[in-house]
Amino acid sequence: MSGLESFVVDSEQCATLFRLGRDVEAGLAMIELVVAVQPSFDLTPQVVQQQWVLLLGQMLECQEAQNWLALADYLEYELVQLLRDSLSI
Template sequence: MTALQGWAGECHQCAGLFRLGRDVEAALIMVDVFEGAQQSLLSAGAQTQQAWAQLLTQMLECQERQDWLGLADFMEYELIQLLEEPSA
């Protein structure tokens, strides 16, 4: 399993927990996912890093509003897509 596949799996797991209303458990996984994403995107270009900063801001805003479904969507779709871009 590659690191990207591992992060994609973590994103799916975390999103699933948010959708089930298990926000505390999901938030713990989310911290690891965000740290891993940050490390993975360190060598990415400026556009990708800017997209990461915008996405992170949107996800944290969802968390602040307790919009767990919105956060799950961002993690499961946009974040995975962003993580796949540098490896393409």
């Protein structure tokens, strides 16, 4: 499994945990995912880095507001799409 595929699977699994109400476990998984993904985004063009920072900010706002369903959507759809669009280059 490539790094990209691994990130996608981890993001989808994290989203599932949030949807199941396992927010503590999901929060820890999300931290691990962000730490793992960050170096890959550091190598992308600045416009992609800005999209990543914006998305990360939206995800953290959802986490702070305990809006687990919106956070799960960001992880499963927005992050996965950004990963596929930018890291498949």
